[in-house]
Amino acid sequence: MTPDDALLALAHVVEPGDERIGRMVDSLGPEAVIARLRDGARGDGPAQGLQARLDAFDRARAQAAARDAQARIVLRDSPEWPSQLDHLGPARPFALWVVGGPHLRLAALQSVAVIGARASTAYGERLAHDWTASLADAGWTVVSGGAHGIDGAAHRGALAAGGVTICVLASGVDVAYPRAHAALIARIADTGLLVSESPPGSSARRQRFLTRNRIIAALTRGTVVIEAALRSGTTSTANAAHALNRPVLAAPGPVTSPMSAGCHQLIRDQRAVLASQWGDVVDLLGAIGDGDGDVDRAIPPAAPTDALTHGQRLVLDALPLRTGLALDAVVRESGLSASAALACLGVLTAAGLAEQRGDTWRAVRV
Amino acid sequence: MTPDDALLALAHVVEPGDERIGRMVDSLGPEAVIARLRDGARGDGPAQGLQARLDAFDRARAQAAARDAQARIVLRDSPEWPSQLDHLGPARPFALWVVGGPHLRLAALQSVAVIGARASTAYGERLAHDWTASLADAGWTVVSGGAHGIDGAAHRGALAAGGVTICVLASGVDVAYPRAHAALIARIADTGLLVSESPPGSSARRQRFLTRNRIIAALTRGTVVIEAALRSGTTSTANAAHALNRPVLAAPGPVTSPMSAGCHQLIRDQRAVLASQWGDVVDLLGAIGDGDGDVDRAIPPAAPTDALTHGQRLVLDALPLRTGLALDAVVRESGLSASAALACLGVLTAAGLAEQRGDTWRAVRV
Structure with missing residues (x-):
């Protein structure tokens, strides 16, 4: 078994975000961990479950499933791997399934997460759409989770501006979730990217939303929260970004709107910077290494430190x-x-x- | 001439906030400064102007004017003087003209400034009214400037809750400004207080609004900005409070509202804490020395440090x-x-x- 085959197997059998296995892989290497799991050397409960999954794993079938889903498999350290995901440490994915034309690593270089409540208001959807259209227009890749509400409006704004948008799914890349967004997700795949760390066919389970959120946070330079209720899934992504020391911005709204209450709390607790216009996002996240992702750039990129604040x-x-x-x-x-x-x-x-x-x-x- | 007479004369002839004269008074005492001004010992332009005003000053007429305005004169260091104004240093007033029943020092002990744009929106007026009604209900004295828009709504909310509200005027206490608020200002005088550092009959001049704002900031435990345009008079009061290290809070609003832009800027620059409900004001400013101003309190007040966060x-x-x-x-x-x-x-x-x-x-x- 090659290291790549071992990573592929791990990506199939280990639940996303499992730091215990992640640390084993970091210290022993993927093949040795696979060998240990096969041997059942660690006879405790979770490892036994992994052993059973490993026995069921078939490399050829996995590759066929990816082909059927029109997905490519991007392993750790492969050229298309976005190295900023390595900041997740042992919790980083073993592999990503990717659908769509753009090069994931380059598209994610100048990217921003725009996320928010599923039960959004017209105010929030309008903001999400307008800001992502402007960000896309300015060359930013908009990353979101494809959900109802703000996520959908963010993808749509980027698409409307003809920009690249990345949808990071909690399900497999061939499982449109939510169902009502099947057409939107198909449109994203046409010009942008679908990304998942779960194999094709995986359903969107509760735990996978939380682990998916850390991918959105780690993939991007920063996260913009448009609307969020108190103690919501959106807050989880914002906290993941904060924990990675990626800047978090939040849009304020009427204090009478429960959908702005989470944003206001993030700002008051200084876990987010207040953003009142899309330019605030660029001001905070912007400029660093702008040349890197711009492969069509005629002028040679300046030194990456030139654009620092x-x-x-x-x-x-x-x-x-x-x-x-x-x-x-x-x-x-x-x-x-x-x-x-x-x-x-x-x-x-x-x-x-x-x-x-x-x-x-x-x-x-x- | 007694020290009190000298302070009264200075309050009539020196423009509010004149730090140069203030420093002279701090080092020489009020009588000596009056004597110097009378002698024309400082023959430069401003002092000559003061000398002319001093020649025109008549103690008996000044006291009659206060009586006609139903105002009492509260000199520095008199029992009703709110000692927190001394934090203004040499720029503190020499005297205040006060109209109304409550005891100024006691009423101001647990007080909060609630201020904002004249060109306010229905959203901001609603917030100002609701928050001040709740604050008044919780025993807070609401201080504002009597202006159109947020100031007026703040006074009205406190009045509606049967609370004490203080209107700090840029004009004399007998000059209702703005004219359209004459009835409101009269209602404030019925149960609350009118305060000015300019003698009766003084008009509301541009410079006096700025110096008035520092009184509002210094009189209160903190300042709440409900709505403010960018670079507005409201921002000047917020900055005065910030310079005195009094907490400033600002209410967010829709990013599409220019009347919330000043609030958002104060929050983003960390010159104000985001407040999304009136309880946030109490949480930040509250509790310290709550027993002090509550003269009707049956339970003896706790040690002033008991209520510290x-x-x-x-x-x-x-x-x-x-x-x-x-x-x-x-x-x-x-x-x-x-x-x-x-x-x-x-x-x-x-x-x-x-x-x-x-x-x-x-x-x-x-």
Whole structure:
């Protein structure tokens, strides 16, 4: 069994986001983990379940299923793999199933998640549509989850502007969920991308929505929450982005609207920056490494650090190349507030200019 | 000439907020400054203007004018003087003209400024009315500027709940401005208070609105901005409150409303905390020294520090009694973020538990 075959098998048998298996793979390599699982060396409950799934796994059938779904399988470390997903650490996917023309890694380089409530209001849908149309027009790839409400409006806005939009599904790429969005999801596949870390045929189970949300957060430079109820699934994606130190923005709305209450809470708790226009998104997430994804660009891209904001430059200058610096030290060295420094670290990390190890950050030589 | 007569004369002849004269009074005392101004010892332009005004000042006529306006004159350091105005330093008023039954110092102890755009929307007026009615119902004195739009709605909400509301005027207390609010201002005087630092008969001049705004900010524990256009007079009051380290809250609204744009900017710049319900105001400003103003209270008031939030207690514990501590040190000692520590310092200072000297804070023994 090759390493690639082992990763493919793991992608079929391990539930998304399983950090325990992820850590084993990181330390032993995929083939050794497969061998252990086959041997039943770890005889506890979960491993036994995995052993049974592994026995049922058939490589040829898996590849045929991908072909039938018109999907390509993008394994970890393959050229199309978006390396920003590696920030998920041991919880990162073993593989992604991808449907659609654009190159996933390039399309995701300058991407933003635009997400929100399923039970959205006309106000929120209008915002989602208008902002994503403008973002798409400005060259941003809009990533969302294909759900009713804000997600659907976000995909539609990007499509209306002729932009690339990526739908990250909690089901397999051949299972349109929700059913009512089958036509929208087919339209996305025409010009954009469908992505899933579950094999074709997988249904959208509750746990998979949560693990899917971390993919949306990790794939993008930042997340924009248009509408969210208190304690909602949208808040889970926002928290995932926040945990990855990716900037989160939230649109305010009338305080009388329950669908804005989650946004207001994120802003008040300083887990999100207030965004009142789409330009705020570009101001916060923008500019870094803009040349990278723009393969048609006639002018050679500038140095990736040229487009840094003043604050990002202060933080980058504060980071050593060898040893990591804890947040406190970054705050001290940069003179920024802790929240501003964290936001800058998130952008620098997403841009590949900085690297997080545990609780510390170091600069990456570019 | 007694010190009181000298303060009264200064209140008539010096423009509100004149820090130069204020510093002279702080170092020489009011009588000496009056004597200097009379002698024309400072022969430069502004002092000559003051000298002419001083020659025209007549103590008996001034007192008659106050009587005619049914106003009492509250001098610095008199029992009814709200000592929180002293945080304005040399820019604090020499005297206030006050109309109405309540005791100004006691009424202002648990007070909140609720202010906003003149060109308000129905959404903002509804919020202002509902929040001030609830705040008044909870025992808060609502302070505003009597203007069209949000100010008027704030006064009306407090009146509707049978609460005390204070209107701080840029004109004299006998000059209803705006004219269309003459009946509202008369209603406020029936159960609440009219306050001005300009003598009766003074008109509402442009500069006096700005100096008036600092009184609203300094009189209250914090300021709530309901609606504000970008770069508006409302923003000036919010900035005055921010400069005094009094907490500022702002209500969000639809991003499509220009009247919410100023609020969104204050929140995004972290000059205001997002407030989505009136309870947020109480949570941030509340509880400190609640017993002090409640003269009818049957249960003896608790120690003023009993009602501190956890963060406020951390900050207070960090403050020494003798030497002041700079903000950086407060942040380090309390473990709070800089903005949270500043907000706590503002509340503690407004409650008389801490004292600011230059860039440092120290605890006040209570």
